[in-house]
Amino acid sequence: MTRERYLTAKQAREFYNRMGRRQDWQRFYEGRAIDALLQHGGFAQATAVFELGCGTGALAEELLSHHLPPQATYTAVDISPVMVSLTRRRLRPFGERVRVFESDGTFDFSRYAERCDRFVAVYVLDLLSPEAIQQVLDQAHAMLDRQGKLCLVTLSEGCTPLSRAVIRLWRGARRISPLLVGGCRPLRLAPCLSPERWRIDVDQTLSAAAVPSEIVVASPTDEAGA
Numbered sequence: 001m002t003r004e005r006y007l008t009a010k011q012a013r014e015f016y017n018r019m020g021r022r023q024d025w026q027r028f029y030e031g032r033a034i035d036a037l038l039q040h041g042g043f044a045q046a047t048a049v050f051e052l053g054c055g056t057g058a059l060a061e062e063l064l065s066h067h068l069p070p071q072a073t074y075t076a077v078d079i080s081p082v083m084v085s086l087t088r089r090r091l092r093p094f095g096e097r098v099r100v101f102e103s104d105g106t107f108d109f110s111r112y113a114e115r116c117d118r119f120v121a122v123y124v125l126d127l128l129s130p131e132a133i134q135q136v137l138d139q140a141h142a143m144l145d146r147q148g149k150l151c152l153v154t155l156s157e158g159c160t161p162l163s164r165a166v167i168r169l170w171r172g173a174r175r176i177s178p179l180l181v182g183g184c185r186p187l188r189l190a191p192c193l194s195p196e197r198w199r200i201d202v203d204q205t206l207s208a209a210a211v212p213s214e215i216v217v218a219s220p221t222d223e224a225g226a
Ligand SMILES: C[S@@+](CC[C@H](N)C(=O)[O-])C[C@H]1O[C@@H](n2cnc3c(N)ncnc32)[C@H](O)[C@@H]1O
Pocket: 009, 012, 013, 016, 017, 023, 024, 030, 052, 053, 054, 055, 056, 058, 077, 078, 079, 080, 083, 103, 104, 105, 106, 121, 122, 123, 124, 127, 182
């Protein structure tokens, strides 16, 4: 059995620096899953959003323009300085409600935000090793208020004959080099969430343009938060 390979922080930074604005071209398959997240994430009640891997800031702009209350704040980190500068530029109209940081690729987010009530990661966990995913989830658990929500979307396993065929091709390409698919792999999110720490409110898999995505909205169990 071949060992799964993951992008290093340096590879991820270089890849997404090169990708830049073209990341938004992925909307043809990401859009439906993001709409589902917006529908289920309870953003109208949010006060402080934290996003890991904000990319070009497209989701942030949508959230701040149409979904969040006017006082809600938005904080994000991304490993790519190009993505950070695209997001900062895009979100300039929202002034001091927004803070965007370049990260070193590690997962201690306490230096950027002490707490949040929405922790968002959209097509990011599917780049990370299982150990890194658990570190992110531990951090999210520590940062989220008791009424907060974990809001995740990833590439997932096929859920239709066509999307299963696409995922077979995706895996083939990734075996040649993870860089061919931006480091992303199909991931089942729900099993990553320990039932002692998370209550899963929504777990939906859908396919758009034959690419499958999983949407999970989960709440920290009582042991979390203040
Ligand atoms: C597939 S893109 C998704 C971007 C955006 N969330 C979207 O849906 O369009 C993955 C993003 O995660 C960022 N990223 C990858 N590894 C990271 C890490 N360890 N820490 C922070 N950001 C990371 C990349 O720079 C890139 O912007």
